[in-house]
Amino acid sequence: MTEEPGREHLCRGGDGTALRGRIWECADPEGLVVIRTPYDADQHETTARSWNARGYHCLVQDVRGRYRSAGAWSPYAHEGDDGGRVIAHLLDEYDGLPLVLFGASYAAHTALEAARAVTREGASPVSAIIALVPALGLAETAWDAQGSPQIPHRIGWWHEHGRHRRSRPPLPAGELDRRVAQARERGVVEAAEHWGWSPSALTGWRRLWSAERVDLASRYGHIDVPLLVISGDDDFFHDDARRLARAWSAPNHFASGPWGHRLAAGVADPTLRSGIRAAGGLTHIIDPWLAAQGLPGAPAEWTGILTDASVSASRTRSTLDPASGAWRHERTSP
Structure with a gap:
């Protein structure tokens, strides 16, 4: 039997901008997941279908621009206003379903x-919110x-994703190396003026480095x-992921691996x-x-550290040890 394709979905930003996506629905939903992505x-x-299998409708929406x-596409500029509008729209459309926000990196x-x-x-x-390898803001990605x-x-990233409505092919390795050398010699802003970028792309590039x-x-x-934060020991945003978990005042769980x-x-x-x-x-x-x-999920014995009412600490952690090939779960200090 052929699966139904995701249904076209439309809502509007506060200024009337059309925000379009696709929603994959399941037969007996017990929740709703939202992913907003560039x-x-x-x-x-595939991601949406995995949420359907858990019992969630899943909306995946293209961000503005x-x-x-x-x-107009302006990285990190509109996601609060637009995301808030999307949630309000969905709460009217799917009244009564618990809503989970999910995303990796920019999402x-x-x-x-x-x-x-x-x-x-x-x-x-x-x-609930699930944030994987989070790219928290302009400055956090730049430094x-x-x-x-x-x-x-x-x-x-900016060559491939930051300048146009659709992503472009990545720079060849030699050209990337050449531009990196130019940026280190002339400065990241000055060098970009010789890469053929549009004035609006250069404005965004300057905003990145001054944020x-x-x-x-x-x-x-x-x-x-x-909040569930999932990071990677070798991710360039690993320190910011840990910083997010430490700053979060509600219960949060931090998971990382190799x-x-x-x-x-x-x-x-x-x-x-294979070990993972x-x-x-x-x-x-x-x-x-x-x-x-x-929420819809699969209970496991290890989550007792999340639900033990006798423990006041709201921070917990899971670490996948590559040597033993096993997860370690523990409470952490507030």
Whole structure:
């Protein structure tokens, strides 16, 4: 039997901008997942279907200015306002279903911003947030935790994703190396003036390098929603993921393992990849964590650390040890 394709979905931003996506629906929904992405909603069917299998409708939406959504693409500029509008629209459309915000990298930023936009005096219509390898803001992507510029992957990302409605092919390795050398010699802003970028792309590039870091406690500390943060020991945003978990005032769980920004999909070593699969991968974390929040998921014995009412600490952690090939779960200090 052929599966039904995702249904076209439309809602509008506060200025009337058409925000388009695709929603994959399941027969007996017990929840609703929202993913807002700059990486083409149509390419997320596998992820959406995995949420359907858990009992969730899943909306994947192109952010403003990307793919089928209208407006101008300006990274990190509109996700709070637009995300808040989307949530309000969905709460009317699917009244009564608990809502989960989910996303990796930039989409983790959109999830956090949408939750911030709809939280009023500590109350939120969001039931849970799952943020994987979060790219928290412009400055967090431009500079590492020690204040060094992250030049190669910023040039690569902005060339590929940051300038146009649709992503472009990545720079050839030799050309990327040439631009990195130019940026280090002339400065990241000055060098870009010779790369053939449009005036609007150069404006965004300058905004990237002049942005200030997000004060996470001030920006998100009022959100009383359980948070699951998943990071990678080799991810360039690993320090910011830990910073997010520490700043979160509501119960939060931090999970990490021996991978980088592409998570387990980016692990090349076959022995390590096999060990990750044997340990259950991220499913071992996500499904039990959802169940522990009273949401559709798969209960597991280890989540007792999340639900023990006798423990006042709201922070917990899971670490996948590559040597033993097993997850370790523990409470952490508040």
